[in-house]
Amino acid sequence: MKKLAFIFLMISTVALAQRGNKDSNRIGIGGGLTQLNIFTDNFTVTxxxxxxxxxSVRGNYYNNWQMSFGMFFTDSNFSIPTQKGLLQTQTSFKMSAVQIYIVPSYVAIPDHLNLEFGPVLQVNGKLTIDDSDENNILLDQPTLLAKDILDVSKFNANIYVGINGGIKNVRARIGYQYGLTNFFGNLNNNDKIELLGEKMKGNIGLISGQITIYL
Incomplete structure (x- = not known):
């Protein structure tokens, strides 16, 4: 991830140098909240x-079009119903990832409102859960434990749509990402899952709301 961060900073520097010092060519620092869902028939996901x-970097592209690209880190969560001893409970799974996006945007109102859409490359590790939940039984798949479904696909392609609105230096960004690739695809290499005779398939659905300050 350090190499990805270095590459992003180099691209940002080149982009700003090429586009000059117009007000719309700015580096932004942003942060906010997410809500992660996985669309799948294999589990009941909350x-x-x-x-x-x-x-992120936002710059002029052509006429009323701009281009932004950025690198974001996220810890996003979802839960699945499980059996823990005699109790039925929800086991929370955390997805830690870095996302790199290149997003064209249409300037609906100059300096105030952009409509955004474009691709996102997501690189994530295994899902993580509390150590005490590793042996929880998945209610939707009683032959599997929570620890059996942690090794998800490491590279995922998402499509992003959203709006970016506010004033010149401070923007609110609300967006939605849908996963085009199979987030659970890597699980099909698990011997325990192969015995089920059922293919694991899931697509990411990620809502995010951020505040971005442009320097």
């Missing part, structure tokens, strides 16, 4: 809140 934060 969305939970998390956080997101990082850097």
């Amino acid at each position: 969305p939970e809140s998390g956080w997101i934060g990082g850097l």
Whole structure:
């Protein structure tokens, strides 16, 4: 992830140098909240809140179009119903990821409102859960434990749509990402899951709300 951060900073520097010092060419620092859902027929998923934060660059592209690109880090969460001893409970799963996006945006109101859409590359590790929940039984798949579904796909492609509105130096960004790739695809290599005779498939649905301060 350190290499990705270095590459992003180099691209940002080049982009700003090429586009000059217009008001719309700015580096932004943003952060906010997320709600993560996984659309799947394999489990009953309950969305939970998390956080997101990082850097972005927004610059003029052509006429009323701008281009922004950035790198954001997120810890986002969802839960699945499980059996823990004699109790039925929700086990919370955390997805820690870095997201790199290149997003064209249409300037609806100059310096105040942009409509954004574009691709997001997501790199994440395994899901994490509390150590005490590792052996919880998944109610939707009683032959599996919570620890059996942590090794999800590491590279995911999402599509982003959102709005970016406010004043010149402070913007609120509200967006939605949908996963185009199979988030649970890597689980199909698990021997325990192969015995089920059922393919694991899931697509990310991530809502985010951020405040971005442009320098």
